[in-house]
Amino acid sequence: MMIKYIFYFLAFVSVFSALMVVVSKNPVHCVLYLIMCFFSIAGHYVLLNAQFLAAVHVIVYAGAIMVLFLFVIMLLNLNTQSEPHKSTWLKFAAAITSGLLLVILVGTLKGSETMVMPVGNPNAGLIKNLGNTLFKDFLLPFEVSSILFLVAMVGAVMLGKKEIK
Amino acid sequence: MQSNLYDYLPILLMFIVAGGFVGGTMFVTHKLGPQIKSKIKLDTFECGIESQGNARIPFSIKYFLVAILFVLFDVEVIFMYPWAVNFKELGLFGFIEMLTFMGFLLLGFFYILKKGALKWE
Amino acid sequence: MSTIQAIPLNWYILLSAVLFVIGVLGVLYRRNAIIIFMSVELMLNAVNLLLTAFSSYRGDSAGQVFVFFIMAVAAAEVAVGLAILIVIYRNTNSTDINFLNKLKW
Numbered sequence: 001m002m003i004k005y006i007f008y009f010l011a012f013v014s015v016f017s018a019l020m021v022v023v024s025k026n027p028v029h030c031v032l033y034l035i036m037c038f039f040s041i042a043g044h045y046v047l048l049n050a051q052f053l054a055a056v057h058v059i060v061y062a063g064a065i066m067v068l069f070l071f072v073i074m075l076l077n078l079n080t081q082s083e084p085h086k087s088t089w090l091k092f093a094a095a096i097t098s099g100l101l102l103v104i105l106v107g108t109l110k111g112s113e114t115m116v117m118p119v120g121n122p123n124a125g126l127i128k129n130l131g132n133t134l135f136k137d138f139l140l141p142f143e144v145s146s147i148l149f150l151v152a153m154v155g156a157v158m159l160g161k162k163e164i165k
Numbered sequence: 166m167q168s169n170l171y172d173y174l175p176i177l178l179m180f181i182v183a184g185g186f187v188g189g190t191m192f193v194t195h196k197l198g199p200q201i202k203s204k205i206k207l208d209t210f211e212c213g214i215e216s217q218g219n220a221r222i223p224f225s226i227k228y229f230l231v232a233i234l235f236v237l238f239d240v241e242v243i244f245m246y247p248w249a250v251n252f253k254e255l256g257l258f259g260f261i262e263m264l265t266f267m268g269f270l271l272l273g274f275f276y277i278l279k280k281g282a283l284k285w286e
Numbered sequence: 287m288s289t290i291q292a293i294p295l296n297w298y299i300l301l302s303a304v305l306f307v308i309g310v311l312g313v314l315y316r317r318n319a320i321i322i323f324m325s326v327e328l329m330l331n332a333v334n335l336l337l338t339a340f341s342s343y344r345g346d347s348a349g350q351v352f353v354f355f356i357m358a359v360a361a362a363e364v365a366v367g368l369a370i371l372i373v374i375y376r377n378t379n380s381t382d383i384n385f386l387n388k389l390k391w
Contacts, residue, residue, distance in 0.1 A: 003292040011301050018305055018328055022312040027321060034324050041331055044298075046173065048342040049290075053350055056243045057334075060357055063239040064327070064364060067232045071368060072320055074229065075381055094314030098307050105303040109296065120345025122290075125338075131247030133347040134354065135259055142244065142262070145358045146269035149237055152362035153273035156237075157282045159369035160230045229372055233365045240361035243354060 006047060014040040027076055031069045038065065050125035230282050241270055290343055298339035305332035319371050319381040323364065330360045 017037040021030050038061045045054035123129060134142060248255070248263055255262075277283060305328060312325025334353045341349025371381060378385045 001292075007293050007297070011297075014301070015304055015308070018308040021321070021324055021328065022308060022315055027318060030321055030324060034327070037328065038331065041335055044301075044335055045338055048298075048338055050338050050342060050350055052246070053338060053353060056246070056354070056357070060240055060243060060361070061327075064236050064361065067236050067364070067368070068320065068324065070232050071229070071371070075320070075371075075375055076318075091315055094311060097314060098311035101310055102303065102307040105307070106300065109299055109303070121347075122345055124341055124345045124347045125350060127247055127250050129347045130350055131251035132254070134244070134247050134351045135251065135255055135262060137348065138351050138355075139262065141355055143265055143269075145244075145355060146241075146266040148358060148362050149241060150269045150273040152365045153234065153237055154276060155366045156230065156233045156369040157277055157280050159366070159373055160233065161280055161282050229368070233368055236361050237365050240358055243357065 003047065006043075010040050010043045010047065013037075014044070027072045028069075031065065031072055034068075035061075035065055048125070049122070052127040052130060053125060227285065234277060234282070238270075295339060295343050299336065302332040302336040302339070305329075305335070317382050317384055319374070319383050322383065323367060323371075326363070327360065330356060 014037050017033045017040065020033040021037065024030055024033060038057065042054045042057045045051075045057060121129065244266065245263070248259065252259065309325045309327075309329030309332060312328065313322050316322055316325070334356055337349045337352050337356070341347065341353075374386065375381060
């Protein structure tokens with residue numbers, strides 16, 4: 001019973017803070033709500049018995065969000081409180097579109113049959129099993145991801161670096 | 166061996182102590198210290214000289230490249246934890262796998278150094 | 287009693303669907319490029335949560351390995367995207383996406 005209430009709480013926090021990211025006017029508040037949302041998702045991972053993933057999630061997104069926060073401080077003029085907003089018509093259209101998407105997703109979920117999952121290894125989230133899967137079954141994607149990192153590094157340097165004459 | 170929710174009690178305790186310390190100190194310092202508010206005391210202080218403007222100006226974006234590259238190297242490290250735990254089991258093959266992975270990243274790192282992206286302009 | 291017995295899988299699917307839709311709403315609703323980035327991160331995280339839920343309920347590590355790869359892709363996306371954002375900022379002095387209408391017919 002305890003787990004149910006923890007799930008309700010975490011789900012409420014994550015949905016609420018995600019909504020606040022979208023609607024709050026001050027960009028600094030957006031970043032802070034995003035941090036709250038990511039921590040609640042890490043809580044979900046712990047609940048799902050994926051401890052290593054929870055730790056990695058906190059490590060990675062603490063870094064990534066720190067960088068986003070830096071960009072907010074560096075690029076935005078925080079003196080003017082409100083950013084220029086889209087016209088009401090466009091906002092209305094955005095709300096309708098995403099509402100329809102939600103209806104479609106929930107409808108698909110309702111229409112599908114409840115499947116019976118074969119019960120596998122309950123320790124799937126432990127770091128040892130993850131490593132075994134990653135370095136044996138997913139060898140090629142792992143190596144390809146290093147090339148992705150290389151490309152991203154080159155791209156970021158090419159775009160961001162001013163050439164010194 | 167499903168891990169029990171009670172196993173997380175020490176972690177929860179740690180969070181409570183950490184949060185409680187922050188909250189407690191803030192509360193206590195506000196209550197204990199003498200509170201004298203005057204216009205001069207609450208004025209912004211800038212090393213003895215008159216303060217100019219306010220603190221919320223957009224500032225230099227010179228080191229954004231360092232920040233961006235930090236994200237990439239940060240994510241790269243997450244692949245190394247599972248490797249380190251399974252190091253003995255994977256043996257030489259796993260070592261070569263990781264060497265290839267790190268080789269590509271090192272290539273990128275040399276590119277960054279050669280381009281002088283980390284230099285202060 | 288573990289999470290898998292206590293909570294039906296459908297609840298996690300529903301939660302991730304809601305988070306994903308909020309991310310879509312953020313992309314369509316806001317004009318600030320940095321906040322659009324945050325919404326994209328939100329969508330990626332909704333997918334991550336779904337993959338982890340499936341992986342845990344099925345007892346298969348593969349789903350959680352996918353999450354690693356999604357994190358790697360997200361990091362690469364953020365790196366290149368923010369670099370593009372900086373270039374835009376240098377040219378227009380703002381992060382408002384409405385200035386990017388040069389390709390409009």
